[in-house]
Each structure stands twice: as structure tokens, then as C-alpha cells.
Amino acid sequence: MSRTRRLTPATLLLPLVLALAACSGDAPAAGGAATATTTSADGGAFPVTVTGDDGELTLEQRPEAIVSLSASATEMLFAIGAGDQVEAVDSTSNHPAEAPTTDLSAFTPNAEAIAAYSPDLVVLSDDMNGIVDALDALAVPTLLLGAADTLDDSYAQLETLGEATGHAEGAAEVITDMQERIDAAVASVPAEAQGMRVYHELDPSFFSTTSDTFVGSVYTLLGLENIADGAADAAGGYPQLSAEYVVGQAPGLIVLADTVCCQQTAETVAQRPAFDTVPAVQEGRVLEADDDIASRWGPRVADFAESVAAALQG
Structure with missing residues (x-):
């Protein structure tokens, strides 16, 4: 059952709220109280419920001090x-460059440290250590948006953040741009690449991701067959494969999402035992992806889809 949390302005802001109501022409009904409605620069009206x-x-009002504990939400x-x-944003929020990165941890969040920034909205992707209840106890508003499973989930989160921040139009524009770019990427995949097997590498110990995950859904959209789907233990969408399994599956495309964390490259892959027999290595289709872009469900998923489509064209 969902909780409803209504955040009311502090008493000290009441004169300002009433003044805004007067300026907007909202008059109280006979015997009733005035209702303040504010509008953001992007056309979003407040109060708003998300x-x-x-x-x-x-x-009740547009948040002006947001803390993001999710790298995807920050983007x-x-x-x-x-x-x-x-x-303020958490320590993993490294994009864009102007994001106010701090030492706040999304993995071991501390309610008091977060509250020190006097946020009027905290956005999270995980309720680690009961942080939502801890922030509720401090009267800090939270919006929990967990990891997306599909592109539609990503679009829905953008819409929610747009409404919550007064940027509904901006969110709609971002979604349209993403959809158009991803549609173009899908359309650019050559017919001969349809059904090609793909191996997505999360680290050199062969952890991968199945079609049930967000990244896996992108491969499905591009018409690829994910070799991780056949793993004996899918491990919640992130199975650990073996070198023998990957080689035996003969993927035509390898996507390395461990180039930053683990310095993996097309060259290091080619040097692995028996990998010189893999079609992706033989035909030069080893995509050296940016770890962050290949794992986050924010707007840069369009960049990822385009890079995969380009690798298939090459």
C-alpha cells in the first residue's frame, strides 16, 4: 500500500504564499481559504503530486535544493x-561535469549528512539502510525511483522528475529526443546483423547481463540475441559466465562495459585464451563502451544505442 506524504510550507512562508495567490488573481471562495498556485518557468504548476x-x-512548491543520490537521476x-x-549529488554522480559532486554515499547513506544540505527534495534509486524512513523522520521529502528495467521505465522516470521539479516540458523534449535517436539507431542496423549474438561484459570475471535488465532490453530492441539468457543461473539478470561458455557461444558482438573500471580493451580480449576464435574478435566487433553510459538508464542510453548500432554497421 502506498504512502501519501504531504509537505506543507513553513509558517514563515505563509505571507509569501498569500501574496503569490493575490498576484495570480486567485481569490478565496466565500467562507473559504485562499489556495496558492505557483508556476515554474517551464510551465509546471504547484502544488503537484508525483x-x-x-x-x-x-x-507544495518547486524544489530549489535537490539532493540526488542516484547517478542516473542526476543525469x-x-x-x-x-x-x-x-x-548536492552523491559521490558516483560524475556526469555532467557541473554536477555538485560530494562525498555523500548512495550505498551507505546517512540521513543527517543529507539533511545538512537542507534539501526540499531527495531523489534516490535505492532505499539502502532504511534511508527513506530515516529522512521521513527528519521531515525531508524523498522520491524513490529504482533502477529501470525498460526504456519505458526510463521515460516514466523522466516524466516524474519533470513534474516534480517544474520542468515537464523539458522532460518531454528529452524523451522525444531519446526516442527519435534510438528509433534511428534501430533502423540503421543492417539486416544481416539481426539475430547476431552479443556478449555484454561487466567485468573480466565474465559477469554479464540478460535481456531482463535495462541494458539487455536495448539489445533486444536492436534485434540481437543475448548469450547470457542461456546461462544456467541467471542470478537476477546478472549471471557470471565462464570463458569457455562465452567462446562456445561464438558471439558476433562483444560489448565491454569494463573499460574504465578494469582497463579492458579489444586488444586485451583478443589476448585471452581461445578468444581469437570468436567471430566478434575476428571481425573487429568489440565495442569499448564507457562503463557509466553502458550501465545507467538516463538520457545517455541513446548514446549507447547509437554506439552499438554503429558497431553492427561496421
Whole structure:
């Protein structure tokens, strides 16, 4: 059952709220109280109610001090035009460059450390260590948006963040751009590449990702067959394969999502025992992807789809 959390302005802001109501022409009904409605520069009206994984959240005013504890959410916030409202982001939020990265941890979050930034909205992708309840106890509003499983999930999160921050139009523009670019990438895949087997590498110990994950859904959209789907133990979508299994599956495309963390390259892959027999290595279709772009469900998934499509064309 979802929780409804309504955030009301502090008493000290009441005169300002009433003044805004007067300026907007909203008059109280006979015997009733005035209702303040504010509008953001992007056309979003407040108060607004949005729904996250932790229930409904009503924001009376546009948040002006946002803390993001999700690297994907950080990218989304800046893409839709809410960057100026972001006060602090967690230590993994390294894009865009202007994001106010701090030492806040998304993996071991501390409610008091987060509250020290006086946020009027905290965006998270995980409820680690009961952080949502801890922030609720401090009257800090939270919006939990978990990892996306599909592109539609990503679009839905952009819409939610757009509504919550007063940038609904900006979010709609980002979604349209993503959809158009991804559609073009899909259309560019040559017919002979349809059904090609792909191996997505998360690290050199052969952890991979199946079609049930967000990245896996992109491969499905591009018409590829994911070799991780046949693993004996799918491990929640992230199975550990073996070198023998990968070689035996003879993927025509290898995507390395461990180029930054583990310095893997097309050259290091080619040097692995028996990998010189793999079609992807023989035909030069080893994509050296950026670890972050290949793992986050923000706007740069369009970059990822385009890079995979380009590798298939080559």
C-alpha cells in the first residue's frame, strides 16, 4: 500500500504564499481559504503530486535544493533543465561535469549528512539502510525511483522528475529526443546483423547481463540475441559466465562495459585464451563502451544505442 506524504510550507512562508495567490488573481471562495498556485518557468504548476517507488509525494512548491543520490537521476535532472535546483549529488554522480559532486554515499547513506544540505527534495534509486524512513523522520521529502528495467521505465522516470521539479516540458523534449535517436539507431542496423549474438561484459570475471535488465532490453530492441539468457543461473539478470561458455557461444558482438573500471580493451580480449576464435574478435566487433553510459538508464542510453548500432554497421 502506498504512502501519501504531504509537505506543507513553513509558517514563515505563509505571507509569501498569500501574496503569490493575490498576484495570480486567485481569490478565496466565500467562507473559504485562499489556495496558492505557483508556476515554474517551464510551465509546471504547484502544488503537484508525483508517485515514486516509496508512494505518493505532494510538493507544495518547486524544489530549489535537490539532493540526488542516484547517478542516473542526476543525469536526468540536468538534462531536463533542473540542474540549477540541484544542491548536492552523491559521490558516483560524475556526469555532467557541473554536477555538485560530494562525498555523500548512495550505498551507505546517512540521513543527517543529507539533511545538512537542507534539501526540499531527495531523489534516490535505492532505499539502502532504511534511508527513506530515516529522512521521513527528519521531515525531508524523498522520491524513490529504482533502477529501470525498460526504456519505458526510463521515460516514466523522466516524466516524474519533470513534474516534480517544474520542468515537464523539458522532460518531454528529452524523451522525444531519446526516442527519435534510438528509433534511428534501430533502423540503421543492417539486416544481416539481426539475430547476431552479443556478449555484454561487466567485468573480466565474465559477469554479464540478460535481456531482463535495462541494458539487455536495448539489445533486444536492436534485434540481437543475448548469450547470457542461456546461462544456467541467471542470478537476477546478472549471471557470471565462464570463458569457455562465452567462446562456445561464438558471439558476433562483444560489448565491454569494463573499460574504465578494469582497463579492458579489444586488444586485451583478443589476448585471452581461445578468444581469437570468436567471430566478434575476428571481425573487429568489440565495442569499448564507457562503463557509466553502458550501465545507467538516463538520457545517455541513446548514446549507447547509437554506439552499438554503429558497431553492427561496421
